[in-house]
Amino acid sequence: MPELPDLAIVADALHAALAGRAIVRAEAPAPLAMRGTPTELAALVGQELREVHRRGKFILLELERDRIAVNAMLTGRFQLAAPGDKRPPSTAVVLAFGPRLSPPRHAARWTKGAAWLPADTAEAEVRYRDPSQMGKVYLLPAGVARPVAGLDDDQGPDADSPALTLDVWRERIRRHPGELKSLLRNQAFVAGIGNAYSDEILHAAKLSPMRRRSSLAPEEVDALYAATRTTLEHAIGILRERVPPTFERQVRDFLAVHLRGGEPCPRCGTRLTEISSRSEATTWCRGCQR
Ligand SMILES: [Zn+2]
Missing domain, CATH: 1.10.8.50 (Helicase, Ruva Protein; domain 3)
Structure with missing residues (x-):
């Protein structure tokens, strides 16, 4: 099960690779993992990703209007890939991003200049796969109140948070x-x-x-x-x-x-x-x- 250290790496990497790009395609090949409607998924296209961050065991994607929360549970994993790369089995949700529109703000220092960062001019995909289908991808469109179990009121401070003195x-x-x-x-x-x-x-x-x-x-x-x-x-x-x-x-x-x-x-x-x-x-x- 991914825990804080695993997800900290994923959040930093996805932020460095994808923030400042707009979604050009959004697919849910295994829609059981998704909490949201096909219309809400389609409405992600065109929105720029502003930030990727972690809260507890959630990965959060903050788009210019909407937001996505992922709870990977036991077997959920994130893959950063080029659109042509072979998709792993049990791929549940795919978000494809276009060329970079603006540099990512506040990228983690360890990601700067990394060889795995996609070129600014190239498309890049994040794929969420989950063989056990226990994890969930919550689409949280602006103005839609969709409860996310365990995300908001139920959590204490992050174990690595400076606020946890x-x-x-x-x-x-x-x-x-x-x-x-x-x-x-x-x-x-x-x-x-x-x-x-x-x-x-x-x-x-x-x-x-x-x-x-x-x-x-x-x-x-x-x-x-x-x-x-x-x-x-x-x-x-x-x-x-x-x-x-x-x-x-x-x-x-x-x-x-x-x-x-x-x-x-x-x-x-x-x-x-x-x-x-x-x-x-x-x-x-x-x-x-x-
Ligand atoms: Zn001992």
Whole structure:
């Protein structure tokens, strides 16, 4: 499942590649993934893309009039491609963009001059594919009130947001007494963390996924904050190097513990424990996570 680091790369890349271009074609080969009408989809054509950004686990495309929100859920992926490139199976929605009309404002520094950026004069496509069809592409035309589950009122601050200071973290965490793994994945607490990065953060913080927040000492609350920030920052740095130009690929082989059950802990050498519930794995070290 794409999480904050994966989607941060996608948002930066799509913004750098496509902002400042107008949509020239909009198709939904697998319309089940789309929340919106064919008329609304057709009305996207001609609109310039102003910005692509991430909020929690959503990718948002801000057009000159309308807006698109994508929740990729388990298997949704984004591909940046030239119009002639072969489409991957299970392609659900395709937006084709014309030549660049204006330079993208506020493009992330790491994308500047990247070899994978389409030429300003060329067309470029973003394709959303989703083999499990669990994800959703919400068309949000101006003036149409279409609820997007989990997007607006239901989310806490992004886990990497400058607004999430240590003081804000200490204040918010008081309201969540449960187990730490569930806490980190609770989008109402902080947004963007899922099953894989919650394991990584807890390992970095030396805290067990089963620990209850109510049992944490103040310095452990602070350690969890520091581990959240450094783990996400570290992952984003690696993904910037490893993911482009195949933005549809999920790179996870550098993770320290998640899905490495039975292997030695990279910190203390203890064999890592892994349990699965509802087909989601939790991996941790009984040797150094308390
Ligand atoms: Zn260990």
